[in-house]
Amino acid sequence: MSARERGRSHAGDGAPPRDASRADGSPRGRAGRDFSHVLFISAGAGSGKTYRLTEELEHALVRDRVAPARVIGTTFTVKAAAELRERVRQRLIERGFIALAEQTAQALIGTVHSVSERLLRRFAFELGLSPELSVASIEDCAGFFNQALDETLAPDPAAARRMNAVAWRLGIDDWRGDVKTIADRARENAVSPDALAAMGRRSADDMLAHFPKPEDRDWDGALFTAVQTALDEIDLDVDTTNGTRGYYEWLKGAIYGLRRPPVPWSLWITASKSSARAKSDHIAARVREAAAAYDRHPQLHADLREYVEQSYSIAARALARFQEIKTERGLIDFGDMEQRLLAALDEPHVRERLAGELDLLLVDEFQDTNPMQLAIFMKLAALAGKAIFVGDVKQAIYGFRGCDPELVHDTLAALVERGGQVDVLERSWRSRPALVEYVNHVFVHAFAGELERRQVELRPQRTERTDAPAVLRWTTTAGNRAGRAVQLAGAIARLVASGFPIVDPDTDETRPVRWGDVAVLAASNDSVEEIAKALRAAQVPMKMTLSGLLTVPEIAIAKAALRRLADPADTIATAEIVSMTSGLPAEAWLEDRLRRLENGGDGESWAADHPIVARLEALRPSIGTQSPVEIVARVLNTIGLREAATGFSQNAIKAAQRHKNLDALLDLAVEYERHCDAQHLAATLTGFLFWLENPHSPELDLQPVVTSGDAVHVLTYHKAKGLEWPVVVAADLHFTWPTRLWDVRIERDGTPFDVERPLAGRLIRYWPNVFGKHSTGMPVLDALCESAEARACNAQSERENRRLAYVGLTRARDALVLAVPGRDAKQDAWIRTFHCAELLPAGDRLDLGGGKTIPTRAEVLDDDAEGAEPRPFAPRRLPERAPADAPREGVYPSGLPPLERAHVAERIDLGARIPLRGDDMTTIGTALHGAIAAHLVNPGRADALERVRQLLAAAGVDPFVDAEHVLAAAERFRAVVAERFAPRRVLVEYPIVHRLADGRVVRGSIDVLLETARGLVVIDHKSSPRPKSAWTDDALEHSGQLDAYRRALEAAGRPVAECWIHFPVSGGLLRVTGEAERPAADFASATQPDLFA
Amino acid sequence: MIVHFGLHLDGMTPEPPHTAAGIATAGPARLLDLLELQLGLPTPSVRPGQALLAYKSCLEDLDGPRRFYHRSLAIDPLGVARTLLAWRAAWHEAGWRGRFTGSVSRRLADLADVETLARERVPPNPGQRLQRIAAALDDGLVTQIERIVLHDEIDALPAAWRDVLAHFRCETAEGVAPAPRAAADTDLLRIQERLLALDDDAVRTPGNTAQDRGSADARIRLRGDDSLIVVRGASRDVSAQVIGEYLRSRADRMDDVVVIAERDGIIVDNALERVGLPRAGFQHYSRFRAVTQVLKLALALVWKPLGPRPLLQFLLHPVGPLPGRVRSALAEAVASEPGVGGHAWADALAELAERERQAAAERGDTDAEARIEALRADVRYWLECERFAPDDGAPTTLLIERAQRCSTWLARRLNATDGSERELFAAALAQSEALIDALASLRERGTEQVGRLLLERLVDEVTGFSPDPAIFSEAGHVRATTSAATITRPWDTVIWWDIAAPAERVDYPWSDAELAELRGEGVALPSTDDVIRRRARAWTRPVLNARRRLVLVVHDADAGHHPLWSRLTSIAEGFNEVRLEEALLGGADSIAPLGVSLEPLEQRPLPERRRWWQLPAGVKVPHRATESFSSLTKLVYHPHQWVLRYAAKLHAGRAANLPDDALLYGKLAHRLFETYFSGLPNGELAARPARAELDRWLRRTLAEIVEREGAVLDEPGMGVTRERVLATIERAFHALLGHLDEARIVRVSAEVWHDVPFRSDGGDTRLSGSVDLLLEDARSREIVLDVKWGGLDWRGREIEENRALQLATYAYMRSRPDTAGRWPEQAYFIVQTGDIVAADARIFPSARVFAPGMPETAEQIWRRLLRTYDWRLAQIDAGAIEVNVAGTEPDEPAPLPEELAAAPDEALAVNVAPGRYDDYALLTGWEPGV
C-alpha cells in the first residue's frame, strides 16, 4: 500500500473531523467557514518555537498516523525547511520508526515558493500551465520587466520622453523604478492592472488636495525677475561675507537654468529656502517669496499629476506585457507562482484532489507571510484536515518587503472568531532570567495599547548562573558614526579580554566570553560596514554579510584569469594576476615587463613563467571543449588561487571568507548557465564575463557569510531574526528611521476585512517626493506630513520598528549591551518609541518594579580604545604536485595499428559479392554485423528473412541492400564455419577485458569466437566493399586488432589457435598470421612477447 | 557469456578491470543493446529531439479542447511533449502495452488515444523494447547469456525488466544483501551492526506504540578509531584535494579503494589530476560547449536589434564559421564602437584586407583580391545580413540556409580535426542536421516564418548534453563510481565524497485515483514507500561493505543532509571527525586521521597603495614619438597610467568593458555633429534645412548612428535610457545651432585632424588629434569648440583655474603655421545641458561664463603644460612614477632629488583628484585589510 493510500485509511483516528463540504468552495452562510481545525501557536522570542513545531509534526506522523505525503509545511528559508525535516527524521529514528523517518522525504516541506512550485507542477495540466514550469530568476525578471516597459513605450517614444522630462523636473532619478514598484505591489496584492489607473488618479488627487489651489499667473517671470534683480542688487563689495557670496554664486547658476526652461522644481524649492547674510537678506527675501509660489504653480500640479497617473498607467500596461513575455517563454516567477496557486485553489479539480490528499498544513513564521501568501494559506487551511500556524506578531518586520502585519493581525483575529484555537508559548528557554525579566518589562510597555501583557511576557526557564550584569549600557562619547564605531570596537575588545562570564550554549558550562559569542546589531548596512571597519582596525576577528563580492581581490584575480583565457590580448589581466599573487611591489613586475618589451619580447606572452599564469595557460586548450562552469571550476581550483587568497589574508576568518567568495564565483557561473538555459541563450566564457559586469541584482554581489570560526558577528537587526548569541550589542538605538511617506504604499480602501478574501480592498498609494532631503519648513510639505495618511503611515512604521527592536533585544542569551550616544537622543530616535523610562541602566542594578531588580552595568566609552592582540596566523597548504602524465585507460582494439610482419596464411572464397547501392558503409556494416550475429545465435528460423528485413529497415539501409542477400551471406558464413572448423560452440560479440601491466585496459567484443577442438578461433567481420584483390591489404590492416583479441584471450587462460577476417560483402575468409614480432606501436611491451604462433 | 547487471552499471563501474573473457558488465542501456543484438531485434538509432518532435506531432494531431493537455500544449508544446513522453515511458517500463481494457479517467484515456499514433511514429522507448525482447524470448529465440549476476535487488527493477530477466538464470551479487563486514571491535563494525539492527525494524509501522522505544538514549557511543572517519569541510574542492592526497598515500592498494561521488565527480578528478594521480573518468555533461554553441550564436545574428554583446560573443568565441583573425579584428572594432558598420568597423575591414594583401604578397600568391572578396562576402553573410524582428520571425528558408552553412563549416572542421574536439564537431554537426530537419518539416507544414522564441527552443531541443571529450579515465586510476548503490561487494576502503541531500524526490505525477486505475490495468508501478525503502537500503551498501575503513566527506549545506548521514548521526555519536578548513587555516601539521601532511603556506600580502613607484636604475621607459591630448593629460596628472599604457603597453581585453555610459553618449553626439556639419556644403551654416526636415533628419541619423556605434542602447531594456540620451542629443543639437547663430558663426568644420610638431621650437615629437568643431564667425575669428557630454561645473572650474588643457592643446594645434601664430578662441559645449562654457561671453552671448580671477591665454597655459610635461618626463627618466590614486596622499615624499620632486614654478598644479575611470586601478595596490 502506498503512503497515500495508507494515509487515507488511517487519517481518521487522531485527526479532527474532516469537513465534507470543504472541497466545494462555497462559504457556508453568513457566518462563514468554521476554522476550529486551525491552531495558531504564538511563540515569543526564545520560547522554543522550533521544538514545538517539530513536536507537532512528529505527533501528527506518529500519533495521528498522518502519512508524510499528506503533509504540507512552509518555512521562511530553505535552511529552516531542511532543519525541520531533519529534526523530525532524527526524532523518528531515535524512536525506531526507520521507515517512517525515510518517508518524511515525501512531506512537502519547503519555502512558500518551493511548495507552490511543486503544487503547480502537480496540477499543471488542470491549470493550463507548462508542466516543466521553468522558474525565472529575480534578475531575469527584472530584465523582462524593463523589456516590457520598452515595448509598452515603443509605439509612442514621445510618451517616454515626456515621462523622462517630467521626472527630471520633479528630481526623480529612476522613474522606471517607481513604475516597477507599483507593478510589484499590484502583483503582491492581487490588484488587477485595470484597477491601477483609478488608483493613480486617487493618489494624485489625494496628494494635490494638500496643495493650495493652482493659480494661473506668470510665476516663472516673477521668479526670473526676482533672481535677476537680486543679482543686480547684491553688492559683494559691500556684503563680503562668505554666506552671501555663496548665495550669489548659486543665483548665478540659477539664472542660466531659468533662462532656458524647463526648470527643475528643486530650483524653486531651494530658492524658496535659501538666504543670504543679514546685510543682503532683504534682497534674498524677495527671491524666496517669488519662489515660494511653486506650490500654486499650475505646472507643478500638472507635473505631479502627470507623473503619478502615468506611472500607474504605464505600470498597468507594462505589467500586462511583462506577463505575456514570461508566458511566451514558458517562464513563471515567484509572484506568478503565488498568484497561480491562489487561483488554482479555486478550481474544483484541484480542491477536490487536495482535500483528499492534504491532512496537515504547517506554516512557520506566519507573521511574515505576504498578503498573497496569506490568502493562499487561508484557502489551504480550509482544505486541510488540520492546520497549524506558528508565529509571533511581535516579530513581524518585513513591512518593507510587502508584508502587511495588520493584515496578519486581522486574519488571526478572524480565525479566533471562527473557532480557531490559540496556544501561547509562555516559557523562555533562551535567555537567562534577568534578561527575560528585562525584556518583559521593556516590551510590555512598548507594546502597550497593541498587545496584552500575556502576549508579551515569558516565564524564564533557565537558572541564573552568574551575577554578571545582564544589561550593559555603553555610552559613546564620539561625535560621529565612525567615532562611535571605534569606541564600540574597543569596548568589545575589552569585554572579551576581561573574561566576561557567559554560559556555553552547547555544554551549559560557565566560561569566559569569546569573539564568536558576540554579535553587534546595527540599523543599516552602512552602519554594519562602519562597525566592521572599526573592528577590523582594532584587530577583532569579525564576520558579516558584505557586498562587493565582485570587487574583492580574490575574485578580481579569478576574473583576471578568466579574462585572460577569454582574450589573450587582455594584458592588463595578466598584470593583475602577477601583481596580486607574487607579493612583490609594482616596480618588480613593471621592470620585468619593460625590459622584456625593450628586448623585443612580445607583450602577450609576458609572465608565461609566473606559476599561476603558467598553470592558467595550460588550461587554454580546454576552453574549446569546456562549458563556462567547467572553466570557472578549473580556474578556481587548479591554478593556485586558493593558496594565493590564503596567502594574502590577515587571519583565518578572512581566509575562510575568501575561500567562500571563490566558491561563490562558481555558484555565479552556475547561475549564469541557468539564466542562459531559461532564456535559451548561448552560454560562453565571454558571455559570463559580460553577465558579471551587469549583475541585475545586488543579491548576486553579496559575499557569503562565514558561519564557522571564532569571530564577532556584525549584522543588521533584520538579519538577526531567528539567531541567538550569548552577548548581543544593540547599536544604533538612536537611529531615526526614514519616513515611508514617499514610498509606494499599500493601504486599505475601507472595505471591511474578510478572512476568506483577505486581499479585497487593497489600495496602492504613491506620493512622489519632490522635496529632496527637506523634511519640514515648507507649508505644503508640512501639510503633507501632517495629513491623516502621513500620520497613519508613520504610526505604522513606528510600530514595525518597535517590533524590530524586540527582535534585536531578544537575541541575547546572557548579556545585552545597549550602545547609546552620550548626547540626548533626538525626539524621533528609535529608542524613544519604546516609551519606556527605565530602559537604560545607570548603575549596578536596575529596578524593574514589583521588587524585581537585575544586575546591570553602565560605562562611558572614550577614545583610548586598545585593539585586541592579533591572533597568530600560520596557514598551511597541501603539497604542490606535478600532474601525472597518465595515458588514457581504455585501449580499443579496432584502433590499434597493424602488426609489421603479419601475413595471410589462407584464403577461403565464400562466393559472390552482395550487391550494394550506396556507400554509407558504417551504417550498412553495422546492420550486416547484426544480421550475421542474429543468424548465428538463432539459426534455421523460418522467419529468418523477415527478421533480417526488419533489421535493415530499422537501420534505414533497406534501400541499399537486399535482405535476401544479407541472409545468404550470413548463411554461407555459418555453413563454411561449421564445415571448416567444426566448432563446439559459436559465440558472437564475445566480450574480452585485458588489463595491461601499465594499468591500461584493452576492452572489446570479438565478433565471432569459435570453440574448436584445436582451441579458439577468432573471427572479425569487415564490411569493406573493396574487391578480392584488396583482401590481403584489408585483412592485414586489422592484424593489430586480432592480435589484441588473441592476447586478451590468452591472458584469460584461453589459448587461441587461429585468427580470421571475414569479408561478408565480398565473400572472403582470410586467416591472418604473423611472426614473433612486436607490433609497430608497442602497446603492451610488458606482456607476452610472442604473437601469432 | 556471463553478464553483471545493475541499474547503475551503464556508467562508471567501481569494479577494477580483471583480465577475463566472456564476462560483460552492463546497465540497462547496454544490456538492452546486447539482448537485441543476440535476438536479432533492431536497436533504434535516434536523432537528437526526434522522439520528442514525433510525440509532439501525435499530441497535436489529436489535440482538441477536450484533451487534458490542450491548454498546456498551447503554451509549451515541447515541454508538454517531453513530460508526457516520460509518463508513457514510465508506464511502458511498468508493463503498459499501449491501451487500457477497462474504462479509465480522462488523462489515461487521452494518452491511450495518443498512443495509437505514437506506436507508429515514435521510436520505441526502453519499456517497449523490453516488451519486444520478452516476446522474442517467449517465441523461443535464445541468447548466449548463460547467467546474469544482479547488482540490485530484483524487486527494485521495473516490471518490464523483471519479465525479461525471468527468462535467464539470475543470481544476486554478494554485497547486495546487507551484512556487516568490518573487523571486530571497530567503530565501523559497531555502526554496521547498529544500522542492520535498525533495518530489521524497518517494517515497524507508526502508531504501534508498543514498539516505540521513545528517545531513551538510542545512540551508540563510538570510540573515534580510524575505521570510520568523517571529513567535514566548506569547500568541495579542498576536500577533493585532501582525498586525493590520502589516495596517494594508499597508491599501493588502489584496487581495493573505491571513491563514490554521486554528483560533480569531476571535482574529484580535477583534484586527482592536481595531486598527480590519474583521472578516474568522471564526466560532466553540458550543452554549453564551445563547438556545440556556434549554431546558436550564428543564428542569433539574424535578429534585430543586434546587441553588441551577442555580437561579441560570436566574434570572440573560440571557434566559428569566420576565420579567427577576422572575428578578432572585428571584435576590437565592436569593443570601441559597439555596433555593425560604423567607422571602426569599416577601418577594421580595410586593415584586414590590407593584411591579407601583404600576407599574399609574401606568399607570392596572386589571387589575393579574390580571397579578400570571399572573406568580405562571408562577413556580409554572417554579420551584415538582413535582420528580422523576433516576433515577426525570419524566413524559414533563410534559417535553413544558415544552418546548412553551419553544417558545411562543421563538416569541414570535423574532417580537418583529429583529437578530442572531433567528437564535439560530430555532435555539433548532428545537431545542426537535426535542426535543418526540424525546420524543413516546419516548412513542409506551411510555416514560412519562424519567430525567435520558437527557433531558440528548437535549437535547444537538438542540442544535447555532451561530455567533455578531452577528459577520460587514465591508466591506473583509483576505482570510482557515481552511485552508492554500485558498492555491491566488500571493499577494503570506501570513500563517500560529498554525501549530500539527494535532489530527486520520489513522487508520481498522477493522482491516487489514476495510480489505482493504472495498477488495475497491470501497469505495475511500485509504491512510493517501496521505492523509498529500497533506495534507503541501497544507500547503506557503502557503509556495510566497508571492511577496514569508511571515509565520509560531508560538506556544509543549507539544503540539509543526506538521509543516510542523518541516520548515522541519529544512531551514533563520537565520530572521528576532522574539519579541513580548521586544519588548513589553523596551522595543523597534518590532517590527522587521514595522515595527509600539510606544508607551511607562504604568505604574500597584496601590494599596498603607494604614491610613488621607483624603478631601479637602468630600466628605460621609452618616450612616445607622437603624443595626443589624452596621453598628455595622463602624463601630467596620472603618470602611472601613461607608463602602464604607453611604455608597458598594457591593454584591456575586448570583452572587458563595453562603453555604455557618458563616454558612449558623448561619442554619439560627436558623431551626429560631425555628420551634420560635414554634410553642409562647404561647412556653411546658413545652408540649413527647415526645422521639420531637420528633425526628421535628426531622428533618422541618430537611429543609424546608434545601430552602428552605440548598439548598447538598442539592447532589450535600454529603451528608456535610449530615449533619454537621444532626446538630450537632439535638444543639445538645437541648442548648439542657437548658440552658433547668436555668435554669428558662418562656417563649421567637424573632426579636423591635426598632426603637428609637439614643440614649436623643435624636437621630433609630434602631437596629433582631432578638433571636435572648428568655427569661423562673421568676423573671421576662429573658435575651437570642444564637445563634452556632461560635467559642466567641472569644465567651468577648469576654465576658472586656467587649466582647460584640452582647449589649450587644440588651440595650440590651430595656432601654427597656417594661422600665422594667432591662437583661436575656445569654448566647451556641454551636451547634457546644451550650454556653452567659456571664460567670457564675447563670442557666445549666452555662454555660461566662468571667468578666471587672473586670466591666462591659451598660449600661457600651453607653455605651462609643456613645462609640466618635461618635468614629468624627467621624473620618469629618473625612475620615479607618481601614482595618483585614492588612498595615497600627494605629500608622500617622492624618491627624487629636490629639483625633480617639486614642480617647477611655471608648471601646472598637478594635484587633481584621482580619476574615476582607471583601467589600471587594480594594479596600483590595495587598501590594507580589504
Ligand code: SF4
Ligand atoms: S524568496 Fe522564495 S524562493 Fe527564495 S528562499 Fe524565500 S521562499 Fe524560497
